[in-house]
Amino acid sequence: MHARLRCSAVRGLSSAVKASRIYRPVASQLPCAPIVSVSTRQYASAAAPSQLTVPKDYVPPTQPPTARPADVRKAQLLRSYTSLLRSTPLMLVFQHNNLTATEWAAIRRELRIALAEVPAGSDGVDISPAIGLQVIRTRIFDIALKIVEFFDPSKVEPTLATTLTGKRVKTVYNHDLSEAAYKAVKEATKDGLAEAKPSAYTELAPLLVGPLAVLTFPTVSPAHLAAALKVLAPSPPAFPAPPRKKYPGYYDPVAQNGLQKLLLVGGRVEGKVFDIDGMHWVGSIEGGLDSLRAQLVYMLQSAGLGLTSTLEGAGKSLWLTMESRRSVLEEAEKGPQEAEKTES
Amino acid sequence: MITRFITDVTTRFNPFSPRAKAARLFLTRLPPGARASGMNIATQLLPRTSTEPSSLHIKFKDGKEMKIDCETMNIKNIVEEVDRHSRALQKADDMAS
Numbered sequence: 390m391h392a393r394l395r396c397s398a399v400r401g402l403s404s405a406v407k408a409s410r411i412y413r414p415v416a417s418q419l420p421c422a423p424i425v426s427v428s429t430r431q432y433a434s435a436a437a438p439s440q441l442t443v444p445k446d447y448v449p450p451t452q453p454p455t456a457r458p459a460d461v462r463k464a465q466l467l468r469s470y471t472s473l474l475r476s477t478p479l480m481l482v483f484q485h486n487n488l489t490a491t492e493w494a495a496i497r498r499e500l501r502i503a504l505a506e507v508p509a510g511s512d513g514v515d516i517s518p519a520i521g522l523q524v525i526r527t528r529i530f531d532i533a534l535k536i537v538e539f540f541d542p543s544k545v546e547p548t549l550a551t552t553l554t555g556k557r558v559k560t561v562y563n564h565d566l567s568e569a570a571y572k573a574v575k576e577a578t579k580d581g582l583a584e585a586k587p588s589a590y591t592e593l594a595p596l597l598v599g600p601l602a603v604l605t606f607p608t609v610s611p612a613h614l615a616a617a618l619k620v621l622a623p624s625p626p627a628f629p630a631p632p633r634k635k636y637p638g639y640y641d642p643v644a645q646n647g648l649q650k651l652l653l654v655g656g657r658v659e660g661k662v663f664d665i666d667g668m669h670w671v672g673s674i675e676g677g678l679d680s681l682r683a684q685l686v687y688m689l690q691s692a693g694l695g696l697t698s699t700l701e702g703a704g705k706s707l708w709l710t711m712e713s714r715r716s717v718l719e720e721a722e723k724g725p726q727e728a729e730k731t732e733s
Numbered sequence: 734m735i736t737r738f739i740t741d742v743t744t745r746f747n748p749f750s751p752r753a754k755a756a757r758l759f760l761t762r763l764p765p766g767a768r769a770s771g772m773n774i775a776t777q778l779l780p781r782t783s784t785e786p787s788s789l790h791i792k793f794k795d796g797k798e799m800k801i802d803c804e805t806m807n808i809k810n811i812v813e814e815v816d817r818h819s820r821a822l823q824k825a826d827d828m829a830s
Binding site for chain 1: 749751754761776780
């Protein structure tokens with residue numbers, strides 16, 4: 390009875406999911422151990438332990454695998470978003486209002502062309518192929534942002550788990566889909582958004598409304614950001630649209646229609662949230678972070694120079710005064726002696 | 734939502750304000766070819782520090798202007814309000830043709 394029930398469950402599944410190549414071996418392997426033991430009335434202890442081990446591709450009948458492809462599975466999507474949020478220091482958030490597929494293609498094409506023309510940074514690595522504009526699922530992105538902000542995987546306590554051999558071992562479950570992550574997020578946002586401690590999430594949360602797309606950069610590169618802003622959200626005079634003669638594709642009606650429906654609402658730079666003006670400011674940093682660092686070094690050096698010269702100045706002037714006084718005194722001492730000499 | 738009879742949509746909002754939600758969602762309700770079919774859509778984003786309430790102005794083909802209060806109305810109410818007038822226009826249009 391038991392075995393038959395399982396069989397029907399498995400058969401029902403395979404017909405529903407239509408992925409017979411996964412389930413057939415499972416269906417053939419699964420009931421064999423219980424059937425043999427029941428029909429011949431063997432005791433469990435008599436059976437060899439190797440027969441009782443769960444096969445690697447075992448699929449529990451009560452928790453069937455999803456029929457969705459892996460890349461659109463919500464759990465997988467959430468993990469990809471958390472990984473994206475952890476790895477991208479510079480992110481622009483756009484609202485897209487009913488763009489068609491051809492318009493998206495045109496916008497991505499123009500963006501790719503504009504980014505390819507930006508010279509590589511001082512380290513010689515061209516990041517432009519890694520910059521991508523992707524449409525996100527807003528609610529899942531919101532949850533991923535919460536996990537990234539409020540959950541610290543290094544602080545999860547290990548729990549006891551039973552292995553297949555019955556041993557109790559300490560294991561840390563600190564992945565983004567773990568219970569610990571869920572509890573941390575719930576705890577941080579239990580009193581509503583207004584009561585949650587101020588963080589990038591509480592600032593960014595009002596933006597996460599409606600259909601969104603994010604443009605992500607692997608490093609903070611103001612030059613690439615400026616190029617992207619010129620294409621996606623031009624605002625003369627600082628960020629003029631690409632010239633018509635050089636980039637006729639940008640003035641294609643399809644691309645222009647798409648750009649009109651794309652709305653830059655904000656961005657995040659190294660954990661800080663900026664509005665459009667803030668993004669323009671970041672994009673207008675000449676020469677990138679290296680030049681900022683050089684400016685800082687120059688400022689510190691010149692300040693040091695000024696300080697040492699100031700500190701030195703007092704000593705120097707004292708020394709000069711004393712020296713001049715000494716020479717005066719020496720001359721005064723010499724004076725009478727010389728007079729005596731001339732007399733004698 | 735019936736968008737055939739809308740000629741102008743003007744919105745102003747600060748995206749960092751939670752009250753801007755309705756105005757932003759209204760923009761997403763407009764069809765992909767809205768601009769191509771002659772609708773003027775103007776969106777102005779306010780800076781983050783702005784406390785100006787988000788606003789939505791809609792003009793219809795018959796000249797009626799609607800000034801919608803996005804602070805208190807949610808997207809459902811806005812769509813209802815816009816459709817109420819659009820349906821009347823549609824009815825008149827159907828009778829004429």
